[in-house]
Amino acid sequence: MAKTTSIKKTSNTFSENGHGNGNAVESKRVEVLKTYKIYIGGQFPRTESGRYYVPVNKSGKKLANVCLSSRKDFRDAMESARGAFGGWSARAAFNRGQILYRMAEMLEGRKAQFIDELIQQDSTPAQAETEVNLAIDRLIYYAGWCDKYQQIFSAVNPVASSHFNFSVPEPTGVIAIIAPQSDSLLGLVSVIAPVIAGGNTCVVLGSFDKPLCCVTFAEVLNSSDLPGGVVNILTGKPSELASWFAEHMDVNAVVYCEKDEATQKMFKEKSALNVKRVVLYDKVNWYSDAGQSPYFINDSQEIKTTWHPIENIGGGGSKY
Amino acid sequence: MAKAKNNTLKLKFDTSWQYAPAPESKSIASIKPRYELFINGEFVKPSSKKSARLNDDSRSGGYFDTINPANEEKLSEVAHANAADVDKAVKAARAAYDKVWSKMPAKERAKYIYRIARMMQERAREFAVIETLDGGKPIRESRDFDVPTAANHFFYYAGWADKLEYAFPNRTVAPVGVAGQIIPWNFPLLMAAWKIAPALATGNTVVLKPAETTPLTALKLAEIIQEADLPPGVVNIITGAGATGAAIVNHPGIDKIAFTGSTDVGKIIQRAIAGTNKKATLELGGKAANIIFEDAPLDQAVEGVINGIFFNQGHVCCAGSRLYVQESVYKTVLRKLKDRIETLIVGDPLDKNTDIGAINSKQQLETIHNYIKIGQQEGAEMYQSSCALPGKGYFCRPTLFTNVAQSSRIAQEEIFGPVLTIQTFRTEDEVIEKANNTSYGLSAGVWTDKGSKIFNMTTKMRAGVVWANTYNKFDPTSPFGGYKESGYGREGGLHGLLAYVNLV
Incomplete structure (x- = not known):
């Protein structure tokens, strides 16, 4: 009951703000509703399938006509993600950090909108605000890691032969992610940020029951100088799309966050098709301190070791 | 039109000098029945x-x-x-x-x-x-x-x-x-x-x-x-x-x-x-690209390529089995490679002079022979050392294939034997595309004298171990594994x- 009231209250507050003068009933401004679309290659298409679904909140309010993305949408998104990988992974780490920071700025600016959407999707105002604040802070956190995790996870290896040898992390490639289904904004940000901070590109399926924030977050990405295709966001049914995520031969790694053992098994089994890495975050509390760390970045990194000979002609070394 | 003068000496191997057998003694090995x-x-x-x-x-x-x-x-x-x-x-x-x-x-x-x-x-x-x-x-x-x-x-x-x-x-x-x-x-x-x-x-x-x-x-x-x-x-x-x-x-x-x-x-x-x-x-598995640029020290590069593919009879997951040579030096490199494989000693593994020992098993020898057949059927040109092989045991001549298509099975699949495919390229971008065009990603090799090119190439190779101006080096302190x-x-x-x- 309390929740129902709060939704109304929030929307009232917002419409009042919109009016400026909430006195004349006849002149009440008609609100412009947003069409929630998916995000592929920096564009906002509808699903090619034309299908949609209508998520409903606990008080029975229809949230929107949301795209029910298809396998083809996923394939299109994969093509964008692969196409963006070369450029994004080659960006200067500093530049990636700047863009993640910009994402945080954009999210901060749209805070009210996200809080409103979360409240529509059954959060209390306090919960909503906490979630949005944490999401913003998480982006800042990973923005800072962009040019530092390499130093934590790399090594200069003292090989016994006359070679210079070092190991550095490099992005795994294109990551297919099914975002946490319950924490629809914080969970989404927590799985995307470490992946792109590390130079990967990704296709992400947002929360099925609470899809509003993932689409609005795409709008944040779109205005943050993040190149199109680095993050592609779909809405739809995990049970329908998960196996395509696992089977696609150009996916380098999959991320899955639910405890559903059958789906976990499916991911591991089908990932063998092209030796995908399978990353499971079924025990992570995204609200806790343990919900962020450079080890999340490391989960979508490969270690590359480079060798080069050292000329060894001179006699002794310098004595000074 | 002045003809390009070739100053490289061709080594002569048809002399009467032979290596005397130098077998390691088996007596030190105690093997129970x-x-x-x-x-x-x-x-x-x-x-x-x-x-x-x-x-x-x-x-x-x-x-x-x-x-x-x-x-x-x-x-x-x-x-x-x-x-x-x-x-x-x-x-x-x-x-x-x-x-x-x-x-x-x-x-x-x-x-x-x-x-x-x-x-x-x-x-x-x-x-x-x-x-x-x-x-x-x-x-x-x-x-x-x-x-x-x-x-x-x-x-x-x-x-x-x-x-x-x-x-x-x-x-x-x-x-x-x-x-x-x-x-x-x-x-x-x-x-x-x-x-x-x-x-x-x-x-x-x-x-x-x-x-x-x-x-x-x-x-x-x-x-x-x-x-x-x-x-x-x-x-x-x-x-x-x-x-x-x-x-x-x-x-x-x-x-x-x-x-x-x-x-x-x-x-x-x-x-x-x-x-x-x-x-x-x-x-x-792996199908590593080994890439020679025109500015590479060619003799060293050829040694590296030989070591890259014939080390351990090519039974190496990180073997440099796909050679890419920049077009301008292709002829020279190919001649040097052919000369060099002619000098490889194939035979008794216990002999200290032996370069290429026995193929590990009959089954593996059949696999290699099968790929050699496939290569020929696919239209690639084969060159093998003329060395004699022992009458008993499983041996395979060091083998080169030229005129290999990128899509050819011998250029795509891991052979795990002494078989090298050779392709050419003109630009860095081209060879990066070709080298990464494989489902594998274990290792790669780059040969060039230019430092900035080395770092461009080693960064662009989608592989876990990249050797620049060297190949097949291993060390306990050095991480090994694939993409x-x-x-x-x-x-x-x-x-x-x-x-x-x-x-x-």
Whole structure:
């Protein structure tokens, strides 16, 4: 009951703000509703399938006509993600950090909108605000890691032969992610940020029951100088799309966050098709301190070791 | 139009100078007529006495022969572990983990591993001879590379045992438990060291299965482990083929699988452990590009290419099996390569002059011959050394293919033999595309004198190990492992620890 009231209250507050003068009933401004679309290659298409679904909140309010993305949408998104990988992974780490920071700025600016959407999707105002604040802070956190995790996870290896040898992390490639289904904004940000901070590109399926924030977050990405295709966001049914995520031969790694053992098994089994890495975050509390760390970045990194000979002609070394 | 003058001298090899045979003595190698399974610190007979065909996956038991691929003679027979034996080994490993190994202070654990390293050094020559007899690799390689590197690996990881808190910042390290380890036949002892050393250092216990064609050095290692007084059950070494490996992978008492071998089997393992909590590291196949730019020191590059593909008869997952030569130097490089393979000595692996030893097994020789046929059918041009091959044993001439299409099977699939495909390129972008156009991603090689080009190339190669102006170098401190379908996880170095720990 309390929740129902709060939704109304929030929307009232917002419409009042919109009016400026909430006195004349006849002149009440008609609100412009947003069409929630998916995000592929920096564009906002509808699903090619034309299908949609209508998520409903606990008080029975229809949230929107949301795209029910298809396998083809996923394939299109994969093509964008692969196409963006070369450029994004080659960006200067500093530049990636700047863009993640910009994402945080954009999210901060749209805070009210996200809080409103979360409240529509059954959060209390306090919960909503906490979630949005944490999401913003998480982006800042990973923005800072962009040019530092390499130093934590790399090594200069003292090989016994006359070679210079070092190991550095490099992005795994294109990551297919099914975002946490319950924490629809914080969970989404927590799985995307470490992946792109590390130079990967990704296709992400947002929360099925609470899809509003993932689409609005795409709008944040779109205005943050993040190149199109680095993050592609779909809405739809995990049970329908998960196996395509696992089977696609150009996916380098999959991320899955639910405890559903059958789906976990499916991911591991089908990932063998092209030796995908399978990353499971079924025990992570995204609200806790343990919900962020450079080890999340490391989960979508490969270690590359480079060798080069050292000329060894001179006699002794310098004595000074 | 002035003709380009070619100043390179062509080496003459048709002189009467010959290398006299210089065989290493077999007398140092003590090989028992029969080897049992090493379980819980003892050599025990397999539970089934009934012999079964080695590759019959439905049955195992009894004993199987291990032969010398250079003369097809039987060296010994080894026990064929069945599921009951695997169960025994896993239980021994579990008990040793629970009661002894996980409780032992790390610095004491370290001292056991150091002991193994030392004893291996003491018996290095014996190990080298047995490695060569059982696997067919040239004695020079087993003596100078396989055995010392294996011992060094134990040394390196022994030192980590009581320093693990420095390896992963802001995390505590916990062992995984019982590791099931399955290793291939190309570097039998070295792979055993790569697997066992980091597992023990991080506090795990192991069940290791060497390949069916090369079980002897792992069993000799078991003898050392026994002599070193390692607590019973910490290391168990059991022999067998695919069915035995599958029993290890599927055993519920295993916490982690470490596998080195083919991509096909790696995928089977990945599927088999789906739905369990078993961790895995897979070090699988490769089809490495070795790239020569026109500004490279060509003689060095040619040496590197030869080492890249013919080292260990090409039975190397990171072998540089796809050569890309910049068009402007193609003719020169090709001539130098042809000249050079003519000088390679193929023959008795025990001879210290031998460059290319015996192909590991009859089956592998057939696989290689089949690919050579495929290459010819696909329209590639073949060139082989004119060397004589011994009458007995499994040998293959060093082989080059030119006019190879990118889509050709010999340029796409791992051959695991002394077969090199050669293609050309004009620009850096072109060769980056071609080199990365493979489902594998284990290694790559780049030859150029220009530093900035080296870093561009080594960065762009989607592979776990990149050698610039060198090839096929390995070191215990240096992480090894692949991108894409070449597997996941790293072995060696600090990064190799991660495969055997849980971070808390």
